[in-house]
Structures are given as structure tokens and as C-alpha cells.
Amino acid sequence: MCLRTGDVRGVDGGNKRMITCDSLVYQPFQPSGEALACDGVSIQSIVEHVGTPTYIYSARMVRESYRAIDEAFASYPHAIHYALKANSTMAITRLLRSLGSRADANSGGEIKIAERAGFAPGDIVFTGVGKTREELDYAIARGVGTINAESAGELDRIAAIARAQGRVARVALRVNPDIDAKSHPNISTGLKTNKFGVPLQEARGIYRARRETAGLQFTGVHIHIGSQITTLDPLRRAAETLVSLALELREDNFALEHVDLGGGLGIAYEGRPIIDPADYAGAVVPQLQRIGLPVVLEPGRAVVGHAGALVARVVDTKCFPDGRKFAVLDAGMGELIRPALYGSFHRIVPVNTRDGDETAWDVVGPICESSDVFARDRQLPPLEVDDLVAILDAGAYGSVMGSNYNRHMLAAEVLVDEGKWTTIRRRQTLEDVLALES
Numbered sequence: 023m024c025l026r027t028g029d030v031r032g033v034d035g036g037n038k039r040m041i042t043c044d045s046l047v048y049q050p051f052q053p054s055g056e057a058l059a060c061d062g063v064s065i066q067s068i069v070e071h072v073g074t075p076t077y078i079y080s081a082r083m084v085r086e087s088y089r090a091i092d093e094a095f096a097s098y099p100h101a102i103h104y105a106l107k108a109n110s111t112m113a114i115t116r117l118l119r120s121l122g123s124r125a126d127a128n129s130g131g132e133i134k135i136a137e138r139a140g141f142a143p144g145d146i147v148f149t150g151v152g153k154t155r156e157e158l159d160y161a162i163a164r165g166v167g168t169i170n171a172e173s174a175g176e177l178d179r180i181a182a183i184a185r186a187q188g189r190v191a192r193v194a195l196r197v198n199p200d201i202d203a204k205s206h207p208n209i210s211t212g213l214k215t216n217k218f219g220v221p222l223q224e225a226r227g228i229y230r231a232r233r234e235t236a237g238l239q240f241t242g243v244h245i246h247i248g249s250q251i252t253t254l255d256p257l258r259r260a261a262e263t264l265v266s267l268a269l270e271l272r273e274d275n276f277a278l279e280h281v282d283l284g285g286g287l288g289i290a291y292e293g294r295p296i297i298d299p300a301d302y303a304g305a306v307v308p309q310l311q312r313i314g315l316p317v318v319l320e321p322g323r324a325v326v327g328h329a330g331a332l333v334a335r336v337v338d339t340k341c342f343p344d345g346r347k348f349a350v351l352d353a354g355m356g357e358l359i360r361p362a363l364y365g366s367f368h369r370i371v372p373v374n375t376r377d378g379d380e381t382a383w384d385v386v387g388p389i390c391e392s393s394d395v396f397a398r399d400r401q402l403p404p405l406e407v408d409d410l411v412a413i414l415d416a417g418a419y420g421s422v423m424g425s426n427y428n429r430h431m432l433a434a435e436v437l438v439d440e441g442k443w444t445t446i447r448r449r450q451t452l453e454d455v456l457a458l459e460s
């Protein structure tokens with residue numbers, strides 16, 4: 023386990039084992055000598071070769087996070103389908119495969135990435151709102167493990183495509199249980215106001231009405247109530263709801279093979295107490311035992327979030343008459359959009375810390391948007407132009423959400439593994455971008 027029991031702050035009354043950032047047993051980004059390193063490898067030396075902005079990942083942290091979840095569920099039949107949407111850079115995807123993970127793909131593109139990384143189609147679940155006919159056609163032709171359908175209409179389109187191909191598609195229906203994940207509204211997916219899944223009360227009828235539909239084989243039921251969930255109660259309730267539905271479907275003689283709990287396990291961005299994977303398992307396994315079917319888990323953030331940092335250079339500093347100080351970086355919302363999109367918190371650490379008192383800084387990017395801000399009033403040591411900073415916990419929903427806005431090129435990505443580093447994605451060039459234009 024990479025996490026150990028930390029302090030108890032009573033966030034989730036019934037569950038007493040909580041962890042914080044400080045209680046991570048393994049911290050990949052730590053000082054080595056005077057300067058910050060990743061798994062002991064100097065960040066300064068990496069960016070001297072690769073430049074900035076650059077994502078740097080710790081393979082060790084990915085391994086430890088994956089194993090923590092796998093070990094937490096050791097007592098119950100389970101399959102981890104790493105959610106590629108969190109980070110699908112090929113080397114990261116291959117690393118997860120080498121650990122024994124299966125894949126959760128959210129688009130035709132992610133299915134193809136998973137296949138290129140060596141995942142067998144049968145080890146891929148295909149999830150996501152708004153699957154196109156072309157994506158479904160491809161997924162069915164390839165024989166993906168299960169398609170998690172989002173609506174009755176989608177099930178019917180899947181059936182028609184499967185029949186046209188002379189195949190049977192393995193499907194589960196995603197239910198929307200109207201459970202508040204108590205996460206950020208933009209990453210909550212299990213409320214009736216969200217676009218995801220079918221209302222719970224309609225699910226059984228949708229299964230029953232399509233029991234005999236040629237081209238469909240119902241293999242499971244699916245739920246995913248949101249991301250960055252930091253309390254156990256919504257996850258426990260989601261499991262209870264899902265298992266109750268699966269039991270009803272068993273009464274209706276559906277031969278289900280699994281239940282799929284989705285992802286959502288939060289990570290400690292701020293030192294707030296969050297859930298240990300063992301506590302997560304402790305909360306949901308008693309529910310799962312009511313049905314006894316294998317569980318599919320689709321973690322993304324909890325596997326790669328802590329493993330990555332975005333390293334950027336200070337390109338300007340300025341101080342306004344009211345005393346507000348800005349450090350302008352060469353990375354912004356085009357590299358890491360989470361703070362601009364969700365107001366999310368990321369720890370920011372200078373790579374080489376200068377002597378001097380900590381003062382409040384607004385750490386901002388170079389993009390022409392006032393929301394292009396990584397942190398406001400962040401207490402940091404003195405910063406000067408050309409200093410390097412690392413924005414931590416950026417391994418999930420970081421580079422995958424990158425954009426070329428303001429014609430910035432996509433950042434390079436580096437993987438550190440056992441004392442060596444490798445560029446796993448070179449920096450994009452203007453030629454790469456213009457190759458698409460006439």
C-alpha cells in the first residue's frame with residue numbers, strides 16, 4: 023500500500039481511517055539535496071534537456087497507487103479497468119497494462135489507444151455519453167468486453183449495429199441513481215440533473231423490455247456517480263443501489279457476469295482527508311457480497327493523479343501598487359486547465375528554493391483569459407524570472423486536457439522509472455499543428 027492511516031477529522035462519521043497528503047507513504051516529488059527531484063532524479067537536469075513546460079511522471083507512484091487499489095480488493099473478485107480519460111499517453115497506458123490493468127475507454131479514440139498499448143478488445147469497457155454510430159460500429163466489430171450503454175436508444179442502436187454485423191454485443195446499462203457525490207458540481211455525474219445514464223427507476227423496465235432483443239447480451243450493470251469523491255457515504259450508497267438493481271435483474275433471470283462501480287476515488291490535493299482504497303473496499307465489499315458477482319472498478323485519478331507534476335518556468339514577475347504579486351509562468355490553462363475549469367487546488371513547489379520569507383503570490387499562466395490562474399495568494403518563497411516551479415498532483419486530467427489555445431504547443435512529457443528518465447511525448451511543434459491545415 024502506498025497510503026497509510028492518517029489523522030481522523032471526522033469527515034465521514036462512520037469511517038475512521040482517513041489519509042492526507044502528508045500521510046502518503048510515498049511522495050514522488052521530494053527534495054534531493056538542494057533541489058526538487060522526481061523519484062530521486064533531478065528535475066532541473068530533465069528540463070535542461072527537454073525544456074518547459076513539461077509533465078514529469080513517476081512510474082513508481084503509478085505502480086504503488088495501482089497496487090493499493092488492487093490489494094484493497096484482494097479478498098473479492100475484481101477487475102481494475104484503468105480509466106484512460108485520466109491520462110492516456112501511450113507509455114502510461116502501457117505501464118498500466120504491464121501491471122495487469124484492463125481498460126475503460128470513453129471514445130473510439132481511447133479504444134484505439136488501448137488496443138495500440140496492447141490491451142485485448144475483450145479487456146476494454148466502452149463507457150461515455152454520446153457514442154457515435156461509427157464508434158459503436160468499431161467497438162462491436164472489435165468485440166470490446168462490455169459497452170456501458172447510456173440510454174435505451176443507445177441500446178437499440180447497439181442492437182441494430184450488432185445484428186447488421188452478425189454479432190452479439192455485450193452490454194450493461196449505466197444507471198443514474200440521483201446520489202450526490204459531494205464533489206465539484208462539474209465532475210458530479212450521478213444526480214438526476216446530470217446528463218449521465220438512465221434514471222434508476224426506469225432501468226429494470228429497460229432491461230426487461232430488451233431481454234429478447236437480438237444482438238444484445240446483458241452482461242452487467244454500471245454506475246459512476248462522479249470524480250474526486252472524498253467521502254465514503256456516496257460510494258457506499260452507489261454500490262448498494264447497483265447491487266439492489268442487479269439482484270432484481272437476477273430475479274428476472276438475467277445472467278449477469280459483473281457489476282461495474284465506475285471510478286471516482288478522490289486524491290489528496292490539499293491535505294484534506296480523503297479515502298484510503300482499503301476503506302473504499304471496506305465500504306463497498308459488504309454490498310457486493312449480497313450478489314457475489316465480480317466487480318469492475320474504473321479508477322483514473324487515484325491511479326495517476328499523484329504521479330505527475332507539471333514543471334514550468336517563471337517568465338515574468340510583477341507587483342501592483344496594492345501589493346499583489348504575480349508570477350507569470352510559461353504554462354497555463356492550455357497545459358493544465360483544472361484550476362481554471364473547476365477552481366481546483368494544486369500544490370506549487372519551486373524546484374530550487376531561494377532563501378527568504380514566504381509571501382503571497384498569484385501564480386498565473388500566459389493565456390489571454392483572466393481565469394488562467396493556478397493559485398491566488400499562495401504563500402511561496404521568493405520567485406524570480408527563469409525559476410522553475412512544479413505544479414504537483416497533475417498526473418490525472420492534466421495533459422489529456424491540453425489545448426493549443428493562443429497557439430501554444432502541447433507540453434512534452436517525461437517518465438521517470440528506476441532512476442532513468444525518458445521523453446514519452448516530445449514537445450509539439452508548429453509544423454505538427456499546421457500539418458492539419460490547408
Ligand SMILES: Cc1ncc(COP(=O)(O)O)c(C=O)c1O
Pocket residue numbers: 105107108126149150246248249250284285286287320321322323324418
Ligand atoms: C464512466 C467513468 N468511469 C471512470 C471514470 C474515472 O473517474 P476517476 O478518474 O475519478 O476515477 C470516469 C470519469 O469521470 C467516468 O466518467
